[in-house]
Amino acid sequence: MSVLLNEAKAMQDKLSWFRREIHKKPEVGMDLPITTAFVKEQLEKHGLKVDQIIDCGLSVLIEGGKPGKTILLRADMDALPLAEESGEEFASEFEGKSHGCGHDMHAASLIGTAILLDKHKDQIHGRVKLMWQPGEETFEGMKAMIAAGIMENPSLDAALDLHVDASSPVGVLNFSKGPFTTSADNYLMKIKGSGCHGSMPENSIDPLNVAVQIYNAIASMRFREIKSSEFLAMSICSISSGSSFNIIPDSVEMRGTMRTYNPAIRDYVVGRLEQITKEVSSLFRAEGSLEIVSSAPTISNDPEMVDKVLGYLEDFGMDFERDPSFRLPASDDFGYVARTVPSVMFFIGCKPDGLEKNLLHNPKVVFDERALPIASALMAHCAMKWLEEHA
Template sequence: EPALPYASEHPGLMHACAHDMHCAALLGVAAVLKEYASRMRGAVVFMFQPAEETDGGARAFIDAGVLTEHEPDAVFGLHMWPDLEVGKVGIREGPVMASLDSFDIELAGSTAHGAMPHRGRDAVLAASAVVIGLQQIVSRNVDPMEAAVVTVGTLHSGKARNIIADRAVITGTVRTLGEPGRELVAARIQEVTTMSARACGAESRLTYDRLLPTLANDERMCQIAAGSAQEVLGPGCIQHTKPSMAADDFSLFAERVPGCYLFFGCTAAGDAAYPLHNGHFSPSEGALPIACAVMARLCLDYSH
């Protein structure tokens, strides 16, 4: 929506998560390291992967052999972060982004005239009961000190206002910051779906897919990354950001190789901080040289 020279030319479509900046920053790091190649020990592999919010990008790289071919000792990733000002770098040890699961629920009832609901089995009613039940899992089954999010994103049912619907489809996602909570929520979704549908006289089928594990940063890699950032930006640049319930498939790399995912502030001082995936999201280009410098320094520091 902002009237900028690099705004999307396609209505309704944009880089609303700064992935164009991530690619530009990584190209910048490659250019810098090329100049310092004689000072490098070992090799740096640059991964320009798509689809980091699902399991399509990193998994495709792993399946293609990027880790087995190069056998890296460490892996580092970056993401622009509008909650931080330009010049700040968010680094946190341990869980930093959530796991991601998806679910699809199909409910089957039987049709009847809207004036004679007792002669049908209402899929809309069953879907409503399932949704309410799902939204109670976090508040009543998950430890209040643990983080979990159950989101119902779509619910489709019915063909006419005066017909009892015989089918409903619900889709959603589950995000947690630990495997115990992940297992608990998955089990409860199955129970809630089955029992809520049965109470309304409907049949149910649940498809549950485990897509991404929790992204957990390695303690030593965080220390190295923080040291590199401070060398470039000074001792006050590090922000110990809260974990995010968003997901990122960098977690697939980090569960196989010690790694650290860094968040670079991209909101200029005094500007409104529009969130990711917002039509007004417009990260400051001032974050680009900072990300390039920090990541290049990190590669040099780690190689030594």
């Protein structure tokens, strides 16, 4: 077992306590005052200088004892607007909110990484910058951290990120070359027609009829314009309109999401969505508009960096189970970093023994805390190895 992994496992109780304290008080979006204060307090208790670069975003810079480059390690801290049904003794104390995506695991494990790196800073070639961000679920947090300078002073040369995998047991570590997560575009379509009494539809410009035509046109576009070999998820998830039995409404709002690994497909589909919304609406005498409400780019794992990380794992002290073709059909705003500097995102198993089904974003999801020290040591080990190799 490597020194870092051994030291991290000795912190198991501490890491579990970090995680449980964060877990009990989940906060969503960009406003995480309790979580931010807790993470900052624990880092400072261990002698680390913390910069609060946005209201609920933290960074720590660890200067190595030897000259070299700079690598970023990232964790998110925000929870979900989801009532918890895990049955854990330390379950959410806040109604309608929970850490169903495991960001409590991320935040806690990266505190452990910071402690390990600080202990071994004399051996570090260059610098390690660590960050804890809000607003990953809304794709706002990373953009805010970048605007506040997380990628500058010093500028970054590489980055690592880690996400828990609730569906795989401890000992699984997936990361593959190239596109690893999908891009995401969450969109709002607005259709403006003209309402009237339901018995006289000829006097209306029925926006619900237009919405149906747009829905069908999008489905047709997906299967007639995009190769079947390309992954593309197109889902209209909400249609909002009138509330009466006998009134044709004036307007309709449709909300949906689009996911793909291919940036060219993403650009094409966004253009077609706008065209379909406007032109189908116009065909039926209505007005239509499209707004991309939030988005995140694909995380593409740098192929050369993936090869290097595979080498680093040889003396990490664990034999991980890995699927080299694994890709994650979900999205994450770490993509804003990964498109700028060579990066790798890990997906690390944490499904408790004996569970057949355990899913992220599910009210019953639970996490095996044995993954915490592994995650802490993994990030520290790979960061130190990469900096040493590129000194």
